[in-house]
Amino acid sequence: MKKILARLKNEILIYDGALGTVLQETGALKAGACPEELNLSRPDILKAVHLDYIKAGADIIETNSFGGSRLKLAAYGLEKEADRINYEAARIARSAAAGKAYVAGSVGPLDRQITPLGDLTFDEAVKIFEDQIRKLKEGGCDIILLETFADIKELKAAFVAARHVDRKIPVQAQMTFEGGERSTYGTSPSAFAVLFNSLGSDIIGTNCSTGPKELVKVIKEISPYTDKYISCLPNAGLPELRGGKTFFPESPKSFAKYAVEFAGLGVNLIGGCCGTTPEHINALKKILRNKRPAKRKYLPAFRLSSRTKVVELNSMTRPLIIGERINPTGKKELQDEIKSGKTVIIRREAIEETKKGADILDVNVGVPGTREQETIAAAIEAVQAVSEAPISIDSANTAAIEEALKEVAGKPLINSVNGEKDKIDSILPLAKKYGAAILVLALDKCGIPKDAKARVKIADYVISKAAALGIQKEDIIVDPLTLAISAEPEQTKETLKAIKELKKKGYSSSLGVSNVSFGLPNRRKINADFFSLALAFGLDLAIINPSDDNMFWVAKQKKKRVTTDAEINKFLKTALNPVQEASRKKLEVKPGEHKDVKTRLKEAVLYGDKENIVSYIEEALLQGIAPLEINSKILIPSLEIVGEKFGKREYFLPQVILSAEAVQRAFGRLKKEIKPGEEEDKGTIVIATVEGDIHDIGKNIVISVLENHGYKILDLGRGVPADTIIKEAVKNKADIIGLSALMTTTMIQMERVIKELKKKGYNFKTIVGGAVVTEAFAKEIGASAYARDAIEAVNIVKSLMKERR
């Protein structure tokens, strides 16, 4: 028999239809039983079904091994039989095919998700798929069919496994898309096509879903992004329950009609999934007889993808922006975070860069003394969780690059490879294996060549090596290197010339633009000027700081500039001899300056203006208003208004707290003016979150409000044992003990404190509060009072203090 891929050049091949639904009808497969077990117990039935499909006209039959992974078989206690089940699956199909049909080894998802969706590691998944695929191949499969995948990362693991088993065996990768738009985990048909085209899957396609109609949409979306063969194996429509039986609405006739549409779209392999029968396949065969797949149009371009999205370099999108901020060089805070294994800053930067408009996010976590293999995987997981932008893996560590490649749920860029032999030998095969694009730095073991020609030569060399491995030209970006003009101004010409040279050869280029201004003042201006010049010379991508709006402005503007030496000289002259800009300070008039200071202070409290309140206090003091007067005549009455507004629900919680924080700042300033003894002693409160409880936001809100009303507060923190609370209350001659708890399991600790107080004969007033605490509970445990919120606490404390004194 002719090889399967050779036949696809001129023919449409027909796949068989459903196995599971047909097996159920024969009665051999009981409800709830393992379909793959039949490979051992009923090979005769399976062979009969295969033969039916071949007779109906199927060119390719699928083995009964969709759920044959060790993990799925374990659900039936059959994991020990996994090898035999898969081997037999292929043997049975092989003997049915008997030279008249091809055998496709069917491999489905594991039903246990890979990280971050689940707890299975990428390597574990690869191993499980590998075991299954090896047995299918040994049993005699012509092609490996990876089908019905919803998680692109899992499909990637299966693909890598298939290549581990045999580098040459044809692989057909298929995902299933809900409503023809996205997979369950968000992957679009185009993002899927971009990655698997780059991985080098021989056939890319789709199966299952809701029926042939939706798959028309999927095929249309996949088609522009791949020059591989396309397959389409739809369901016979969405199953309906009719008279207690599952019924698929598409008849063989209606089903076959869609096949003609698929052929017209250039689909090379057509067959059926759930609900299709030998009749459906026979109808396909008849209608497609002598039909050839339509020619498809595929335009090669530099493309990257994330789990959900495709980024393409074309005249509309040029230049693509690579965000450079996730990089610890010179960033102490980020270095510390990477060392501690956290990803808060990384996520924040990723969100920020994406919002600013970065097309691709560069991820670099190289910090000496850390295990980069682990930190880069964690960083990429974090970035992918918050951003749809594809990733550029920026590392000098080959092992870290491979871990990163496993983690990425799309087609990334590897930043970078250069002309050094060991880099070429280690990184290019990784790019090929995981379907990544690469950034080539135009340098080698001798360093950066002085002229443009030599830089282009290095690029040529690396690209020829890549081509030998099957990496496409459009997947390669060359960085001819930006050097600091402060050190070597003449080099600018070579860099820019190299861009032009590369473009002529059909290579795309990228630059780390901001290097140009290193060591100079006025960097942003120089960067922008150089960027616009580089764009004129033909730059395609730029690694920049997306927060620099100037750069985006330049990128969007696409200013026409001449690409002559004179223009370069002009740039160098302005950059190196900057005219010192006169520092013009604008006279800033703060809003509300015209109002008198008392009004402004009052408003600062009402609107929680933390930033300005201290300066208003200064002003008031300068005007000779007494500190105590400021306090009692302005701040406290304003706070009371805030309390009232909260009571009427005109204000909500953040407004109250911001006001309290503003007043706290004001007090902080006023305290310096008030002489000791002059301040009125309003009473002391010891306050704590009880033992076992860790919540203290509510408690802190109460503290900041009470403090503003002049009480001395001693905050014991959270999880404080009864003994400590009592001891501190005695020591500090407290008037009141405040207790906070959020949980039913911890509020019982309040009772302990109060009992203990009674036992020891102390007569502190007690006030309790917290989410689950109620007035009734407070009474029951014998607390002096209960306060629902901070504002209520102020009034209650006032009356409790009266009772005390």
Next chain:
Amino acid sequence: MLSRLKFAKYKTKADKKILDFISGVIEEGHSLIGPKAAYGIFDVAVSREVVRFASVNLTIKSSALAKRLKGAGRAALFVCTIGSDFVDMVNKYVTKGEVARATVLDAAGSEAVEALADYIDGVIKTKAKADGYAATARFSPGYGDWTIFDQVKVLKILKSGKIGVKATKSYIMLPEKSVTACIGLVKKGQRPIRKVYEKNISPLKK
């Protein structure tokens, strides 16, 4: 989110400054979320007051849960969390005296973990539907008569340590922004007919 902060729709007058402040905090919150979840689906036996998960040796005495799981042959248990970075940042603001920021961020965290629980709920529902089951509304330990003490058992069954969730001696989950819940799964077409009026009618008959 706003109602958590005691915002009253028709009464509260929030100016742009405060709303900007809140949306800024929410945005910060986005970068602090590290969502993780674990779930398991088990066969259950439901009686009037007890739900038994035989395969994992868990017995829950709660008529509130049993009522919600009436007719269910299976039940899903799940735990989800937005991770410790979020809570750490809230505490950092508390320590720095930025209580307003801490309060708003804390509320955003509660909202986020609820949204995550809704999402996990949806994942389980979709899976159940594919297996021919309908899902009931989710219910958590600490509500009704389902004691919070059972939370520890649920966490253990789900091996929650793997996603970084544990419980303190006082049954508080760490990180605090975590949720555990149970969802009943009823085989389609087998759902019992609710007899709502039974209790009211019977005395009349007498």
